[in-house]
Amino acid sequence: MLPKAEVAYFAIADISGYTNFLAAVELDHAQDIIADFMDAVVKALRPPFRLAKFEGDAAFVYTTAETIDGSLLQDAIEGAYFKFRRRLRSVRQASTCECKACVAMGDLDFKFVVHHGEMVKQRMGGREELAGRDVILVHRLLKNTVGAKLGGRAYALYSDAAIRAMGVDPVAQGLIAHRETIDIIGDVTLWVRDLEAAWQQDDAQRRVEVTRADAHAMLEFDIAAPRQTVWEFLTVPGQWQQWWDADTIVEESGKGRRGVGTKNHCMHGTHTVVEELLDWHPADNFTVGITLPVPDAPRIVMTRAVLDGPDGTTHLELRLAKPKPKDRAFVDGALAKYAERMTQAIAGLRSMLEGKQPVSDAVEEPALTRSSGRFLTDPVKSGAPR
Incomplete structure (x- = not known):
């Protein structure tokens, strides 16, 4: 042939x-x-x-x-x-x-x-x-x-x-x-x-990264899929929307290149959560400033890191920055709701990715x-x- x-x-x-x-x-x-x-x-x-x-x-x-x-x-x-x-x-x-x-x-x-x-x-x-x-x-x-x-x-x-x-x-x-x-x-x-x-x-760019040592709280997940694949599903709006519970995710990147300053508008019904990229290091980690649709809500800063796990798996860490003392109660309440949603969403992501990598004839x-x-x-x- x-x-x-x-x-x-x-x-x-x-x-x-x-x-x-x-x-x-x-x-x-x-x-x-x-x-x-x-x-x-x-x-x-x-x-x-x-x-x-x-x-x-x-x-x-x-x-x-x-x-x-x-x-x-x-x-x-x-x-x-x-x-x-x-x-x-x-x-x-x-x-x-x-x-x-x-x-x-x-x-x-x-x-x-x-x-x-x-x-x-x-x-x-x-x-x-x-x-x-x-x-x-x-x-x-x-x-x-x-x-x-x-x-x-x-x-x-x-x-x-x-x-x-x-x-x-x-x-x-x-x-x-x-x-x-x-x-x-x-x-x-x-x-x-x-x-x-x-x-x-x-x-020369100033790093804005929440480290494990500095984190106020951290969510951790293991996903049996390659790190680059997980990165893509975390950062590309069309892929992200397949597993996250937003109705629509609209990326605003100005010049059409994802990086510091890019904003993602996650729309949930009549409410919109805005995430602005504060730091960007493909395909290792990125930091976002999250603005919730709540009057006078403090901005929440989070670093999402994708790390190599054993046998080609990926370890995902979501590290929350320490809030100001006056904002701690609000942030802890928001974190509890976010953790529940994220745990459910990661279960959906796992079902999409784990064990379903196509057999390559490359x-x-x-x-x-x-x-x-x-x-x-x-x-x-x-x-x-x-």
Whole structure:
């Protein structure tokens, strides 16, 4: 039988500075550093993406989800880059190694290319591979002139096909219009996100998180479903409304991108509860300020955290901030009602998600190359005997 064409999003995470890095430093620590950073990025991308294969200094990932929330997909790309930057910073702070590889690791960076189109799966060399014109295109887009336009800064490059499939307004979201001419394929319209600027903004943002230690009260639930799936059902209005007891949930996000400042209007009959995002860290946790439809009601602050549980399950924590003494009685009363509603709603969410993940016929994912962490545990001085 001929392979069946499937529609998919494709993405490539490519390490910038890879060739120069390997050519100028000690290979044992260099390879370990590369594996460490690539592991952080790929884990952050999946899900919604799956790993198709490693390609030297790049990871090729894809998803065949029929519909995917545009904000969710962009969060995955940017979140993967932020995880790399945080990992780079923590490694550099922890490392005492003076070898050339460890000194030069700060020269490494990532760029991402995202496209939407068709593909087929075909067996080559004993395993399935993705093939097709759009698979070729996303790879060809790695060779572009964006780096010169941004002065060598990290970026995410989205094809116009990907932007249209996500249903986002690139101009409203501040993406930069770009164009490349690809041999045989021709002119391609593209949109660029400056990831260095996005990282600086995210890193400078004041955290508004209720920790376990600081919480006035906390509700905890275990759900036998992947963390990314639970995150999606907590944050995407269309998914959220399937299990929460609101009549309608209307998202007000201004530029069409979910994040700090986004407001969700949860309508219950003639009453509306407004939740404003005060902090946003996909797909780890987010904090909301809740305004109840009660005159002079205090604003209730809550952090919702999704954590990895055992065997692919998710542990959900709802952490309530300590109220002012004068508001404690009101908040405790509201919490009691909320806990009852949430317990019932989570039971419905569990019935929707647990044990009902579709069996995938996707390409088998290759194993990640594990870093031994030798560059952290076995520091050396550059030029010393190995």
